[in-house]
Amino acid sequence: MAFFVMRFDMRNPAEAGTSMADRYEAALDMAEWADRMGFYTIVLSEHHGSEDGYLPSALTMAAAMAARTKRVRIRVAALVAAFHDPVRLAEDAAVVDNLSRGRLDLVVGAGYVPSEFDMFAVDIKDRVRRTVEAVTVLRDAWSGRPFEHRGSTISVTPAPCTPGGPPLELGGSSEGAARRAARLGVGFMAADAGIWAFYRDETIRLGRPDPGPYLGGDTGFVHLAHDVEEGWRRIGPHAVYESNAYGRWLHESGPGTADVYRRADSVADVRASGQYRVLRPDDLVAELAERGPLAIGLMHPMMGGIPPEVAWDSLRLLETEVLPRL
Numbered sequence: 385m386a387f388f389v390m391r392f393d394m395r396n397p398a399e400a401g402t403s404m405a406d407r408y409e410a411a412l413d414m415a416e417w418a419d420r421m422g423f424y425t426i427v428l429s430e431h432h433g434s435e436d437g438y439l440p441s442a443l444t445m446a447a448a449m450a451a452r453t454k455r456v457r458i459r460v461a462a463l464v465a466a467f468h469d470p471v472r473l474a475e476d477a478a479v480v481d482n483l484s485r486g487r488l489d490l491v492v493g494a495g496y497v498p499s500e501f502d503m504f505a506v507d508i509k510d511r512v513r514r515t516v517e518a519v520t521v522l523r524d525a526w527s528g529r530p531f532e533h534r535g536s537t538i539s540v541t542p543a544p545c546t547p548g549g550p551p552l553e554l555g556g557s558s559e560g561a562a563r564r565a566a567r568l569g570v571g572f573m574a575a576d577a578g579i580w581a582f583y584r585d586e587t588i589r590l591g592r593p594d595p596g597p598y599l600g601g602d603t604g605f606v607h608l609a610h611d612v613e614e615g616w617r618r619i620g621p622h623a624v625y626e627s628n629a630y631g632r633w634l635h636e637s638g639p640g641t642a643d644v645y646r647r648a649d650s651v652a653d654v655r656a657s658g659q660y661r662v663l664r665p666d667d668l669v670a671e672l673a674e675r676g677p678l679a680i681g682l683m684h685p686m687m688g689g690i691p692p693e694v695a696w697d698s699l700r701l702l703e704t705e706v707l708p709r710l
Contacts, residue, residue, distance in 0.1 A: 385677045385679075386675070387424040387678070387679070387680050387681070388418070388423045388424060388682075388683065388707075389424060389681065390426045390427070390683050391426070391427040391428075391429070391684040392415075392426070392428055392429070392439065392445070393428075393429040393438055393439055393684075394407060394438060394439040394445075395434070395437065395438050395626065395629070395686075395688055395689050396437045397625055397688075399621070399625075400622075400689030400690070400691060402689070402691050402692065406692065407686065407692065408445075411445070411686065412452050414686075414696075414699065415449040415452055416453060417703075418456055419452075419453035419454060419455055422707075423456050424457065425457040425489070426449060426453075426459065427459045427461050428442040428445050428449075428461070429461060429462070430460065430463050431633075432503055433503045442463055443460060443463070443476050446480050446484070447479070447480045450480060450488075451483060453487075457488075457489055458480075458487055459489040459490075459491065460488070460491060461489075461491035461553075461555060462491040462492060462493035462555035462573065464494070464500065465494070465495075465514055465517075465518035465519070466494065466506050466510070466514040466518075467495070467506065470521035470533075471525065471540065473518065473521075473522065474521060474540045475540055475541075477490055477522070477544070477550060478525075478526065478540065478543065481545045481546055481550045482544065484545070486550075488550040489553070490522075490551070490552055491553045491554070491555045492522075492554060493515070493554070493555035494511040494514075494561065495511055496633070496634075499636065512560075515554070516568065519568050521533055523549065526540070526543070526544050526550075527548065528543050552571065553570055553571035554571070554573070555572075556574070556575070556579070557579060558579065559579070559582045562581075563582055563585075566583050567590065569592070576600070577600070583595065584596075605623065605626075605659065605660045605661065605684050605687050606661050606662075606663055607619045607662045608664070608665055608668060608697075608698040608702055608706070609664070609697070609698065610665075610701075612662045612664065615662035616655065616662050618690075618694050619660075619662065619690055619694065620654065621651070622687055622688030622689050622690045623651070623654040623688060624648045624649075624653070625688045625689060626687055627646065627647070627648040627653075627654050627657070627659070629688075631646050631647050631648075665701050665702070665706050666705075668681070668706055669705075669706055669710065672706075672710060673710070681706075683698070683699070685699055
């Protein structure tokens with residue numbers, strides 16, 4: 385048994401040779417396929433002003449995917465709270481939660497890319513305050529009761545399908561973010577087990593139930609192919625592109641952000657990092673079986689602008705040679 389997750393960020397660099405409309409259509413088809421295959425969740429990421437078209441409106445895509453699926457959960461991870469009016473965000477999320485019949489999960493983050501804060505004319509020094517405000521407003525708005533916000537008494541309608549609103553988490557890669565999530569009484573999406581320990585410690589210190597050990601798994605990229613070298617020939621340039629694109633953002637943001645992506649000058653560099661892998665189906669089956677019943681299989685089929693047809697080759701191998709054996 386394993387839990388399978390599919391992720392999309394919709395990067396579409398010019399060298400990918402794919403129109404954005406075609407990439408969006410492929411993502412919806414893949415979401416429908418994942419639903420049929422029994423995937424646990426689909427994860428949508430959000431960034432703004434990226435020249436490669438990185439998905440800027442994750443809730444809109446979540447609504448489209450909700451209309452094409454029946455069972456799979458849809459997780460927005462993460463939405464940068466500082467760039468959204470919190471009341472409007474509460475309304476939009478409630479609509480998506482109803483469209484999906486309660487399958488929406490929402491992670492909000494403080495953001496880390498300075499150019500995005502410039503784009504929205506938001507002072508990056510104000511990001512923590514705005515994130516805390518957003519979490520507070522979301523919970524108040526989904527309570528079904530009128531509440532006070534910036535001097536006005538307001539009500540948000542419709543109510544979400546999920547009583548009390550979609551599951552809400554704070555995302556982060558620092559001790560401060562972890563302890564803040566615990567103090568706010570929401571879940572926490574940690575960058576790694578070390579950061580999760582701070583959330584667990586603070587939650588227990590506040591007298592709340594122990595959230596348990598870190599259950600996050602390997603977040604690296606996997607592409608399936610019978611011929612590993614041919615697989616690398618097809619996806620290698622996209623791995624180099626993604627590693628450098630994220631690496632630039634992390635460098636721009638300075639110390640305190642997760643150091644996962646680094647500059648890569650060649651396919652050999654990303655292969656050596658271990659963050660990107662091409663596996664044979666048998667190897668993935670063995671790996672997930674070894675991890676036990678809580679193993680997480682993460683698929684990011686169009687990573688770094690991988691063309692849809694290449695992504696489908698990997699997913700078909702998952703369908704025919706991996707899933708039936710787990």
